[in-house]
Amino acid sequence: MANETIEMERAYMKKTAITLAVLLFGAVSVFSAEKLRLVGSDILGPAIEKDVALIAKAAGIRVDFDMKGTYLALPELMADKCDVAIIVVPRGNKMPEGLTAMPIAYQAALVIVNDVNPMEEISTGQLKQVYSREADPRAKMWQQLGVTDANLRDIMAMSTAYSDNMVIEVFKHMALDGTNLGTWVDMMSSGSDTINAIRTNNSAIAIVGKVKDGDGVKVLPVSKTSANKKAYSFRPDSESVSSGDYPMTLPFYVVFKPENINKVKAFVKVLLDDRIAKCIEDKQFYAAPENSRKKSIFELDLSK
Numbered sequence: 001m002a003n004e005t006i007e008m009e010r011a012y013m014k015k016t017a018i019t020l021a022v023l024l025f026g027a028v029s030v031f032s033a034e035k036l037r038l039v040g041s042d043i044l045g046p047a048i049e050k051d052v053a054l055i056a057k058a059a060g061i062r063v064d065f066d067m068k069g070t071y072l073a074l075p076e077l078m079a080d081k082c083d084v085a086i087i088v089v090p091r092g093n094k095m096p097e098g099l100t101a102m103p104i105a106y107q108a109a110l111v112i113v114n115d116v117n118p119m120e121e122i123s124t125g126q127l128k129q130v131y132s133r134e135a136d137p138r139a140k141m142w143q144q145l146g147v148t149d150a151n152l153r154d155i156m157a158m159s160t161a162y163s164d165n166m167v168i169e170v171f172k173h174m175a176l177d178g179t180n181l182g183t184w185v186d187m188m189s190s191g192s193d194t195i196n197a198i199r200t201n202n203s204a205i206a207i208v209g210k211v212k213d214g215d216g217v218k219v220l221p222v223s224k225t226s227a228n229k230k231a232y233s234f235r236p237d238s239e240s241v242s243s244g245d246y247p248m249t250l251p252f253y254v255v256f257k258p259e260n261i262n263k264v265k266a267f268v269k270v271l272l273d274d275r276i277a278k279c280i281e282d283k284q285f286y287a288a289p290e291n292s293r294k295k296s297i298f299e300l301d302l303s304k
Helices: 002-032 045-058 070-078 124-131 167-175 191-199 238-243 258-271 274-282 290-302
Strands: 034-040 061-066 084-088 100-108 110-114 156-159 204-208 217-219 249-256
Touching: 034 045, 034 070, 034 258, 045 061, 045 258, 045 274, 061 258, 070 084, 084 258, 100 167, 100 238, 100 258, 100 274, 100 290, 110 191, 124 156, 124 167, 156 191, 167 204, 167 249, 191 204, 191 217, 249 258, 258 290, 274 290
Parallel strands: 034 061, 034 084, 156 204
Antiparallel strands: 084 249, 100 249, 110 204, 110 217
């Protein structure tokens, strides 16, 4: 009986020791997890923050988020008040000096018409005729855009709301040379309302965020108007948006100071992970293509 009691006590002590070791290991793991601060875009940031936090935690990285916009993020990054930033750099603008930058996502402005509309492509010059307050001459009839369908007469120009991410600002900057929309443009309350309006009106054209063809909606390829060469039209997809061939896009970049590469490398890999790319695509943005992200990760691995 005494021997059984001793064995039971030994087993209990062993079990207790294992439990304590597990708890201690967990505490040490949490304590030792790398902690980084991410700042930047208030457009893309909130869309991916939850997924980034989960994947980073699984990789042993704790993240503090402060996504208040590019304007506030860059001074913090330069002053070493954060480790990594996600910033917007419009096409044609230079990347701030002294930073390593890797593309992560893109916002795009898409042009849609009802699927009975015979138009197969459109140029930024034509869009300016339809939408710009300063259009001269303004295109009011579909025939002015080369559409000869007798059932299509007056152009009904629509757009999603200004609150719908940066879609309208991207459109104005890239297609309208920064001019404002005409007072005749019907501003819908949301992207979904705009799409529904297109489905029910054969004569309508609209600017929206990311959307797929089908169910009464046709997405038009867009070309950049050029007086010097043949302009080809491109459909908005991951490759054409990232390369800039599709002309109405806004890029987002992961940026950090190159001297901090060893500290931020693992976290930047999280941001470029396939799971985050899927999250970006699901949230109405275009993720940087897989080959682009692989190239960025390869460059990270080469860095010391």
